[in-house]
Amino acid sequence: MSAFAGIAELAEALRGKRMSAIELARETLERLEKIGPRYNAVASLTRARALREAAAADRALARGDTASPLAGIPYGAKDLLAARGAPTTWGAPPYRDRSFPADATAVARLRRAGAVLAAKLAMVELAGGGGYRYPSASLQGPGKNPWDPTRWSGGSSSGSGAAVAAGLVPFALGSETSGSIGTPSAYCGVTGLRPTYGLVSRHGAMALSWTLDKIGPMARSASDCATVLAALAGPDAHDPTTSGKRFRALDPEAARERVAAVRVGYAGEEMELASEAAHDALVRGVDELRRIAPRFVEARLPEDLPYGPMVSTVYGAEGATIFAELIESDRLDELPDERQKAGLRASLEIRARDYLQAMRLRSVLIARMREIFRECDVIVSAGRTATATPIDQPLDAPTLPAGASAARDAAGARRGNIGLIPAGNLAGLPAIFFPCGFGSDGLPVGLQLVGPPHSEPLLVALVEAYQRETDHHLARPGSA
Amino acid sequence: MTEEHADTRDINDPARLAEERAGQVEKEAAEIRRTQVPVETEPPTTFRL
Numbered sequence: 001m002s003a004f005a006g007i008a009e010l011a012e013a014l015r016g017k018r019m020s021a022i023e024l025a026r027e028t029l030e031r032l033e034k035i036g037p038r039y040n041a042v043a044s045l046t047r048a049r050a051l052r053e054a055a056a057a058d059r060a061l062a063r064g065d066t067a068s069p070l071a072g073i074p075y076g077a078k079d080l081l082a083a084r085g086a087p088t089t090w091g092a093p094p095y096r097d098r099s100f101p102a103d104a105t106a107v108a109r110l111r112r113a114g115a116v117l118a119a120k121l122a123m124v125e126l127a128g129g130g131g132y133r134y135p136s137a138s139l140q141g142p143g144k145n146p147w148d149p150t151r152w153s154g155g156s157s158s159g160s161g162a163a164v165a166a167g168l169v170p171f172a173l174g175s176e177t178s179g180s181i182g183t184p185s186a187y188c189g190v191t192g193l194r195p196t197y198g199l200v201s202r203h204g205a206m207a208l209s210w211t212l213d214k215i216g217p218m219a220r221s222a223s224d225c226a227t228v229l230a231a232l233a234g235p236d237a238h239d240p241t242t243s244g245k246r247f248r249a250l251d252p253e254a255a256r257e258r259v260a261a262v263r264v265g266y267a268g269e270e271m272e273l274a275s276e277a278a279h280d281a282l283v284r285g286v287d288e289l290r291r292i293a294p295r296f297v298e299a300r301l302p303e304d305l306p307y308g309p310m311v312s313t314v315y316g317a318e319g320a321t322i323f324a325e326l327i328e329s330d331r332l333d334e335l336p337d338e339r340q341k342a343g344l345r346a347s348l349e350i351r352a353r354d355y356l357q358a359m360r361l362r363s364v365l366i367a368r369m370r371e372i373f374r375e376c377d378v379i380v381s382a383g384r385t386a387t388a389t390p391i392d393q394p395l396d397a398p399t400l401p402a403g404a405s406a407a408r409d410a411a412g413a414r415r416g417n418i419g420l421i422p423a424g425n426l427a428g429l430p431a432i433f434f435p436c437g438f439g440s441d442g443l444p445v446g447l448q449l450v451g452p453p454h455s456e457p458l459l460v461a462l463v464e465a466y467q468r469e470t471d472h473h474l475a476r477p478g479s480a
Numbered sequence: 481m482t483e484e485h486a487d488t489r490d491i492n493d494p495a496r497l498a499e500e501r502a503g504q505v506e507k508e509a510a511e512i513r514r515t516q517v518p519v520e521t522e523p524p525t526t527f528r529l
Contacts, residue, residue, distance in 0.1 A: 131501070133492070305515060306508075306511040306514075309507075309508035313508055313512060316505070338492045339492070339497055339501070341497075342494065345498065345501070346504070351509065353513075354509040354512055357512045357513060357515075358512050360517050361512065394491070
């Protein structure tokens with residue numbers, strides 16, 4: 001069985017007795033152990049647990065219990081999710097020896113679905129809430145990209161992106177406050193789904209921002225993301241912010257009808273500002289999408305809202321409150337990234353007035369996004385406008401060509417679709433990130449589709465249709 | 481800061497970073513405050529039980 005097999009293919013092999021869950025778990029653990037360190041992708045292996053869960057899956061399959069598509073399927077979880085029996089470090093040296101006595105709800109739900117937790121995956125320390133300068137801001141070291149280990153795998157779900165891209169696990173759990181599923185998905189060439197705020201319980205997950213954090217799957221395809229999301233979504237008494245809604249993919253006929261009729265909102269500015277390496281692949285990707293969903297309409301985000309300052313004020317204030325004890329202690333000095341430390345300290349000084357004003361503007365944004373989604377069903381834009389940056393490049397250095405950076409500055413990062421990542425997160429909107437080819441530098445390039453709250457079934461159907469007609473998501477890095 | 485007064489400290493100097501990040505908080509606050517919300521038509525607070 002290929003290390004790059006998807007969930008459905010693996011499930012079929014398990015049900016057909018062509019391999020056992022134990023064999024699959026052992027192969028997965030071996031790849032994680034052998035190849036994981038090349039990319040600094042693994043925080044810790046959960047070997048004993050994996051073998052125990054795989055044995056349970058084999059027993060269930062032997063009984064003919066084949067209802068769960070995740071039975072016996074291995075995965076990795078970002079190291080901000082608690083998992084009983086394993087360390088949960090939040091990627092940060094002050095927490096290197098810490099573990100929790102119970103599973104996070106997301107991990108518990110996957111366990112109940114028969115999935116096999118094989119590893120905790122590396123992440124940027126504290127999900128990067130202080131504004132880190134270097135990819136090395138992680139207990140596991142800089143996340144290296146399987147397509148080119150001299151490049152970053154993206155953050156903050158660095159290990160989740162690299163592990164899926166390198167064929168170490170068929171899927172992983174990541175989390176996003178503002179960009180942390182999208183960036184590693186785009187940089188590593190995998191498909192990632194950021195659910196609607198409140199669709200997936202965050203109980204047992206490190207909080208960076210109570211009002212922004214989301215947990216979602218990263219996998220080889222939209223179909224695989226949907227399979228995982230179906231197991232994750234739903235109400236949780238331990239997380240009062242859960243909406244109570246569940247996720248179910250559209251049946252094939254409904255999916256065909258919705259895709260044929262979907263109105264895709266598009267604004268070209270993001271593409272015009274793309275880096276030279278990423279530009280052509282992004283444009284080709286949009287053209288491919290247009291052939292599948294031809295009803296393109298113009299869509300522009302509100303131009304008068306400061307998305308960047310809004311999102312950093314919200315997660316800065318919430319994160320500084322959450323980590324106040326750490327920030328005010330000597331243990332903060334254990335974090336390796338000086339900019340991250342300075343950012344966390346500075347965020348303690350965000351005024352209540354400014355936090356509340358940012359939250360007021362969020363309400364305005366949510367109402368405006370509702371208006372936009374009267375004219376279109378989804379918005380398409382670049383997943384990231386540049387390909388993965390060099391591993392030693394400061395992340396606050398410009399990634400765009402001089403002209404594009406100047407244009408973006410002139411636009412105040414507020415024009416058209418610029419700012420879709422912070423805007424989508426501030427409004428709690430779901431998004432799916434998917435590969436659409438390669439840049440001129442040979443690195444993955446991806447698009448994102450954003451929809452109104454709880455439009456995940458449509459987003460998945462659209463990318464499934466795209467991935468049936470293209471093979472970008474099937475490309476494999478040579479170094480893995 | 482003008483060219484002739486460019487900060488000569490290392491970009492990772494903690495004191496320099498502390499000043500820069502504090503300045504960033506102020507800059508973002510100014511941007512947020514600049515965007516007015518009309519109180520006459522603003523809906524009630526979003527807090528709910």
